[in-house]
Amino acid sequence: MQWTKKGERLPKKFKVQKSASKLMATIFWDSEGVLLIDYLPKGTTMNGQYYANLLAQAREAVVQKRRGKLSRGMLFLQDNASVHTARVSRQAPKDTGFSEIDHPPYSPDLAPSDYFLFSNLKKELRGRRFVDDNQMKMAVESHFDCKEKE
Secondary structure, eight states, X not given: OOXXXXXXXXXXXOOOOOOOOOOOEEEEEETTEEEEEEEOOTTOOOOHHHXXXXXXXXXXXXXXXXXXXXXXXXXXXXXXXHHHHSHHHHHHHHHHTEEEEEOOTTOSSOOHXXXXXXXXXXXXXXXXXXXXXXXXXXXXXXXXXXXXXX
């Protein structure tokens, strides 16, 4: 509702185009590029077991894309989000062959993902509208595909 003068018509409202809903992506990456992108299915909650399964998938991605690195040992950095500190997810890096580096709680330093990965992705996707989730996934994956290793 809106106040108007007597006999005055309401201003015409523009039809808003509905955007695609939010989509949660979990990205595993190293100095050579993206290893795995997982999109959380609609209606699913990220929990310790789901995350532990993702770590197993990340291990397979390392085996396929970075031959020999896992046998030399890989350091794994994650923040202290509740899903990362759940009992089942605390054991998962050890089970998958990763050596975990603890992220200091309340660290004033930027996490590498915040600085190197997501800031550029946000800049590229800012202001764009997607018809559906698949179009958004394609935009994210094409962003990472065209990036050089450096």
